[in-house]
Amino acid sequence: MDTMSKKESMSLTRQSQIIILGQALSFCFNFLVPIVVVRFFDVAQYGVYKQLFLLVMTILLILPFGSIESLFYFIPRNRDEKIHYVTQTVCLLIVADIFFLLIMFSTGKYILTLLNLSQLYIYYIPLGLYIALMVMSLPFEKVLLIQGDVKASSVVTVISEISKGICIVAAIVLTRSLAIMLYAILAFAAIRMIVFFYYIVSMQLLSFSRSVISFERIKIFLNYSFPFGMSVAVATLRRYLHQYFVSFLFSIQDFAIFAAGSFQLPLMKLTYKTVSNVILIKISESQKHRKYNEIVEIWLNSARKLALIYFPITFFFIIASKEFITIIFTARYLESIPVFIVTLLQLPLNVFITQSVLKAFAETRYIFKLNVKPIDL
Numbered sequence: 551m552d553t554m555s556k557k558e559s560m561s562l563t564r565q566s567q568i569i570i571l572g573q574a575l576s577f578c579f580n581f582l583v584p585i586v587v588v589r590f591f592d593v594a595q596y597g598v599y600k601q602l603f604l605l606v607m608t609i610l611l612i613l614p615f616g617s618i619e620s621l622f623y624f625i626p627r628n629r630d631e632k633i634h635y636v637t638q639t640v641c642l643l644i645v646a647d648i649f650f651l652l653i654m655f656s657t658g659k660y661i662l663t664l665l666n667l668s669q670l671y672i673y674y675i676p677l678g679l680y681i682a683l684m685v686m687s688l689p690f691e692k693v694l695l696i697q698g699d700v701k702a703s704s705v706v707t708v709i710s711e712i713s714k715g716i717c718i719v720a721a722i723v724l725t726r727s728l729a730i731m732l733y734a735i736l737a738f739a740a741i742r743m744i745v746f747f748y749y750i751v752s753m754q755l756l757s758f759s760r761s762v763i764s765f766e767r768i769k770i771f772l773n774y775s776f777p778f779g780m781s782v783a784v785a786t787l788r789r790y791l792h793q794y795f796v797s798f799l800f801s802i803q804d805f806a807i808f809a810a811g812s813f814q815l816p817l818m819k820l821t822y823k824t825v826s827n828v829i830l831i832k833i834s835e836s837q838k839h840r841k842y843n844e845i846v847e848i849w850l851n852s853a854r855k856l857a858l859i860y861f862p863i864t865f866f867f868i869i870a871s872k873e874f875i876t877i878i879f880t881a882r883y884l885e886s887i888p889v890f891i892v893t894l895l896q897l898p899l900n901v902f903i904t905q906s907v908l909k910a911f912a913e914t915r916y917i918f919k920l921n922v923k924p925i926d927l
Contacts, residue, residue, distance in 0.1 A: 604809070659671045
């Protein structure tokens with residue numbers, strides 16, 4: 551059995567364990583980031599810090615518009631055409647970045663003022679460039695994972711998260727300046743993007759020749775990714791709408807309290823994302839060969855494993871919510887406890903990874919309907 555065959559035959563449990571281990575290592579370091587930041591900023595400064603990263607996370611999730619996740623559908627079915635799909639994804643991300651930067655630098659002040667985030671406008675140059683560079687390197691871990699190099703994907707995650715965390719902590723501890731912190735993580739994003747492009751070029755996964763860029767293939771790709779991108783946009787807005795609502799209607803200090811309570815355990819989110827990506831690849835391959843019994847087994851297996859993690863952790867952190875908030879955010883944020891408990895109660899709902907199955911069957915339009923329908927009720 552060759553190397554690729556061994557990688558492809560690696561079990562769901564083994565692949566998930568390797569990636570989760572890497573993410574757990576990065577989590578252990580980055581768990582210290584809010585502990586440090588909250589102790590060097592007052593409540594108002596911490597509120598601005600949280601507003602900044604709220605905006606960053608919203609745009610990073612929406613801007614790729616489903617193109618990166620679509621790689622999990624196309625490449626497992628067409629491994630001989632990897633260069634086509636990686637190249638067209640890079641092209642789509644370049645177009646998305648240009649579109650974003652034009653809006654950011656022309657109407658950014660108006661949009662931020664409209665959202666009651668005008669205090670972020672003084673950072674619009676490093677903020678816009680950081681988001682653009684990060685978007686270009688977002689496929690890095692995904693491409694490694696699809697290639698079957700699970701360990702390399704985990705290593706990149708660990709190095710990236712720890713490096714970004716060091717930039718944030720060092721800048722804030724030494725200068726207590728959000729502007730300096732942004733320029734520090736901007737440098738990190740630039741290095742990450744360079745490494746990503748070096749990898750895909752050296753692995754012959756990127757070419758801008760006419761033989762590689764096919765408008766017909768891009769059309770098929772967009773037909774899959776566009777509905778999914780719309781669903782991601784709607785889901786992201788729903789996910790963060792409550793924070794924008796609080797930021798818009800209340801003081802920056804109240805927003806800081808609410809943001810602390812909305813703290814989501816990073817390891818839980820990373821676990822869900824890892825398992826969903828791994829089973830999407832496996833379900834896509836099984837669906838291609840119409841092995842529907844395998845798909846059911848993969849899905850149930852993932853739900854069972856997530857339940858064994860999510861339920862005990864939810865119960866534990868509800869019981870220890872006061873101690874947790876005090877340790878992480880200090881006693882100044884005790885008012886955040888009720889919000890934190892409500893946030894925790896959402897964890898068990900993530901046990902059933904329904905979207906991976908729908909994406910494997912190319913039902914991206916139905917994913918969009920699922921995200922929109924509750925709003926219309």
